Amino acid sequence: MKSNHLQKLSVAQMHRRAFLKGVLATGAASLFGPHLLMSAGANNKVNLACIGIGNRGAEDIAMFHKTGMVNFVALCDTDMGATHTQKTLKLIPDAPRFQDFRKMFDKMGKDIDAVCIGTPDFSHFPIAMLAMSLGKHVYCEKPMGHSFRQIELMMAAEKKYKVAAQMGNQGHSEANYFQFKAWTEAGIIKNVTKITAYMNNSRRWHDTPKFAFSKLTDYLPQEPVPASLDWDTWLATAQQHAYNKGYVNGEWRSWFDFGNGALGDWGAHIFDTAHEFLQLGLPTEVEAVKLDGYSPFIFPQASTLAFRFPARGAKPPVELTWYDGQENLPPLPDNIGDAVLDPNIPPPSKGSAVPADKKRPPGKVIYGDGLTFKGGSHAATLEILPSEKAKDIASRLPVVPKSPANHYVNFLRACKGEEKCHSNFAVAGPLCQAMAIGIIAQRVNAKLTFDPATKQITNHKVANALLAGVPPRKDWEQYYKLA
Secondary structure, X not given: OOOHHHHHHHHHHHHHHHHHHHHHHHOHHHHHOOOOOOOOOHHHOEEEEEEOOOXXXXXXXXXXXXXXXXXXXXXXXXXXXOHHHHHHHHHOOOOOEEOOHHXXXXXXXHHXXXXXXOOOHHHHHHHHHHHHHXXXXXXXXXXXXXXXXXXXXXXXXXXXXXXXXXXXXXXXXXXXXXXXXXXXXXXXXXXXXXXXXXXXXXXOOOOOOOOOHHHOXXXXXXXXXXXXXXXXHHHOOOOOOOOOHXXXXXXXXXXXXXXXXXXXXXXXXHOHHHHHHOOOOOOOEEXXXXXXXXXXXXXXXXXXXXXXXXXXXXXXXXXXXXXXXXOOOOOOXXXXXXXXXXXXXXXXXXXXXXXXXXXXXXXXXXXXXXXXXXXXXXXXXXXXXXXXXXXXXXXXXXXXXXXXXXXXXXXXXXXXXOOOOOOOHHHHHHHHHHHHXXXXXXXXXXXXXXXXXXXXXXXXXXXXXXXXXXXXXOOOHHHHHOO
């Protein structure tokens, strides 16, 4: 006979399955209305539930707290007893606490206007899909999803459920966003044919004198699951894995099964504005030009990826070349000068924003018609190369408006219908899908031909199958049906 706990769990699961069947049959709009606004928002604040409250999630929560525009109505984390959750629990001591986002929605759905998703990359998808299907606005850390298919479904859900959805590449609401937009519209940035983007910081999966990650021959051995951790919920739609501390607390970034590597982590901070305002869309080719230290489990020690985007109307084709790896330094103009830094950027999940060996921090060079631009990441603005040219055209440069709100305020205002999310899923989705194809190229070490019309890789069957990601575990396939 089942224990009381298991009986309650089974009943909750049956109710949840029945509810999701209702959503699939009738559409959330008929259950909740097309745009759920303030449920019980005291002082006209947004009722925010936070899922993933440690590490990067904690930083997002602190920023939302600073706005003064939210009521924190629930906190959810698969490991509420972990050290990294304690800062948030002290900041927001009175909010109800959950370990399973599904149970949180079961109990508190009517009290929630919006969610902040600060969980590992691979678990963004089911949380965001359930939230949107319930009419909740979504702030989701980057990259949006773990596979090309997940991102496609998230874009469809944003459109279907008519919610505000913001991807958390926070520089997309600040100086670089408004400068790139103004300079493109004024024709300062035009006819771009080449972009060099790079991230040469050390990463968690890079080989060290003590351990060669690239030589791994299997997944990590099983360890006892901490008593405070709900490991099954942590795994979400991923395939079953035995617990090991080498998968959690940022270590998940290292693994193809859980993370998106240096490209997925930093690409959205480096070439996001170029992707949007140059209207790059999806590439027709992605070539693994160089892979060092290949592993079937862990991201490469270094990679050079060439993304080839076709002409868009009068705009010429663009080749964007990505460089990661500590020694895989990009070719740069002789006159590039000092790096461009955003003083507010957080460091990588391991290491610092400026590498210890003084190599250049993450950045980009954009080659346009008659002008070359250097830039950094996040909100760092572009500079014209050489500086003499910048002086010559100073009088032609348009006035760049100041940002009226940071990324978090922009999202909260969008929840109220006052603004549009700068990095909504319709904007961020194709960027993340382009990066997802790049990650597939890293996995198969090949040159891939992609058809943007059919959204298929046409020259590599294994790579094409990877667009869909891994099949979800039992009881997690339902989230793929909500779009």
